[in-house]
Amino acid sequence: DAGVIQSPRHEVTEMGQEVTLRCKPISGHNSLFWYRQTMMRGLELLIYFNNNVPIDDSGMPEDRFSAKMPNASFSTLKIQPSEPRDSAVYFCASSLKATGFETQYFGPGTRLLVL
Amino acid sequence: EDQVTQSPEALRLQEGESSSLNCSYTVSGLRGLFWYRQDPGKGPEFLFTLYSAGEEKEKERLKATLTKKESFLHITAPKPEDSATYLCAVRPADYNFNKFYFGSGTKLNVKP
Numbered sequence: 001d002a003g004v005i006q007s008p009r010h011e012v013t014e015m016g017q018e019v020t021l022r023c024k025p026i027s028g029h030n031s032l033f034w035y036r037q038t039m040m041r042g043l044e045l046l047i048y049f050n051n052n053v054p055i056d057d058s059g060m061p062e063d064r065f066s067a068k069m070p071n072a073s074f075s076t077l078k079i080q081p082s083e084p085r086d087s088a089v090y091f092c093a094s095s096l097k098a099t100g101f102e103t104q105y106f107g108p109g110t111r112l113l114v115l
Numbered sequence: 116e117d118q119v120t121q122s123p124e125a126l127r128l129q130e131g132e133s134s135s136l137n138c139s140y141t142v143s144g145l146r147g148l149f150w151y152r153q154d155p156g157k158g159p160e161f162l163f164t165l166y167s168a169g170e171e172k173e174k175e176r177l178k179a180t181l182t183k184k185e186s187f188l189h190i191t192a193p194k195p196e197d198s199a200t201y202l203c204a205v206r207p208a209d210y211n212f213n214k215f216y217f218g219s220g221t222k223l224n225v226k227p
Contacts, residue, residue: 103161
């Protein structure tokens with residue numbers, strides 16, 4: 001199994017630019033999670049999907065952030081416009097949702113730097 | 116409010132010096148407690164899941180235990196390759212059961 005795949009692995013952009021992060025969950029998993037990790041705040045859940053449907057986006061910091069999951073094998077997290085305080089590592093994780101006891105498996109992350 | 120606290124923030128050990136990491140939690144019912152290991156520049160790697168008080172899990176030099184209010188990750192005779200940040204996460208038993216609440220982690224450094 002290839003595990004959770006994220007792209008790009010590193011992104012450097014200028015303030016005001018649009019940033020799109022991509023995630024491919026583990027095949028067969030039907031729950032997908034986007035997290036942000038910073039030194040100050042640790043790992044924060046931004047949004048999660050079950051069966052491609054957004055369930056809880058209460059962690060999305062502002063309207064500048066949006067996420068989509070058009071099918072079971074692909075999700076995007078978009079920031080528009082980006083700001084320097086968005087600099088962080090963004091992780092995607094996936095799990096099965098059969099019983100609600102399943103483990104989340106994380107991707108390698110996208111390290112975002114907004115100048 | 117659901118909360119997870121890990122201690123210490125950082126721990127420095129000599130190779131072979133056993134110790135324990137702590138994860139205390141306050142959630143409205145526990146559906147699971149998870150330990151992850153995170154190496155620099157990588158995503159968290161799953162280690163253990165514990166579901167009920169009294170449960171224990173072991174993997175090589177690591178042993179995780181769970182009580183009603185906290186979990187311990189015991190590291191026996193650690194080696195330099197055990198150096199990493201160890202994260203604890205809890206999954207509440209209420210309607211938010213798909214949400215993991217993470218602690219801030221314990222950064223472990225094992226010196227040869």
